[in-house]
Amino acid sequence: MSSNTTNTSASSHEVVENAYFSSNPPPKALPQHVAAAKAFINQHAAANRRVVLVTSGGTTVPLEKQTVRFIDNFSAGTRGATSAEYFLESGYAVIFLHRQFSLLPYSRHYSHSTDCFLDFLHESPKADGSGSSSVVANPAHQDKMLRVLRKYNAAKRQNLLLMLPFLTITDYLHELRAVAQLMRPLGPNGLLYLAAAVSDFFVPADRMSEHKIQSTDATDLFEKQQGPTAITTEPRDPSSQQQQQQQQQEEEAFDNFDSSPSVQRSKRLVIDLDPVPKFLKNLVDGWAPEGMIVSFKLETDPGILVRKARYSLERYQHHLVIGNLLSTRKWEVVFVAPGRDDAWIRVPFNRRKKTLGSGSGGAGGVEESKTGESGSSSNNNNNNNNKPLDPATLPEGEPEIEIESLIIPAVEELHSKHIALAAERNGSK
Incomplete structure (x- = not known):
């Protein structure tokens, strides 16, 4: 590619970036978030500690400026909140950029609709005979609650976790750009783990209704x-x-309650959405050029997952795409990285809730495909190592272990190699 073509492409990305951010106003809390993130990053940069920016949860697409209606997706932030905990256990400082009211590290164990935190507590009379009571954890859950509480308090005490909320797609992009740029002093010690479910479409501010539609x-x-x-x-x-x-x-x-009006009053709503600009290339080239960048690719069609992950990697030139399917995302993911065979990370069969049948007791963890997308090697689940699992072979319910406990060590290993390569390049200059 000629230098003129490269310069034209770079300027094109900058034009799109400037147009989007100048016409879509930032969140009101951005200055406070920038100040908090800057202090947090400077502290850990001085300590030569690795810092990861974890993005988590879905982004809303408002239909009105005074928002009543908006478009959303299913993401509750499970992947991001769980990953943040395992990054903390691995010694990282974590900036957790999350959708407001989505799951949070540590409290996620007690905030899901099926695990209301009140179900873990009971009222216990005080031993002083005063007739008053106190709130205590149920004995069956005390050990786990204590472990979670200790980890949370340790992260707070060492200032290893900074949580920054967002709500809309525009909020998210303003926050992401600002924090990524602040991470530049970290150099290769910075890691961007983009697990948020980012909207692909939005309503530009100049076309948005002022009042409720x-x-x-x-x-x-x-x-x-x-x-x-x-x-x-x-x-x-x-x-x-x-x-x-x-x-x-x-x-x-x-009157919206009259089922048989004398005049027809209902009307159709046709929404004209624009595509959200893809800023991953801006992130790679300008916002955080030395940090390692990890993106996610979620699909429902197993036939296109790896192909789309590979296309994304080649288009944006970042460091890792983690592909996952909606139906099996808690059981397996695939790592697609430049210069490497595709690597499937799977919950080990012996850590699943029930036996999958005879001949299915193979090892889990990381399975590297040595034959590429067209290979024919197979594992003990009658699936090609480089092919997604068949959801029909999986047990009902959740795995016994969280797949993020396998994902994060694998990401950390790649990040260590990224840091080592950067050190070699700087040493050769």
């Missing part, structure tokens, strides 16, 4: 009737049949 034509009729042609000094005849009919239509237009 109405489901009827009521306000249109009301505004039309309040216009110049509706102004009159003549007294209204309340007995006029035409006036009564008009009043009835106005009332019905604002």
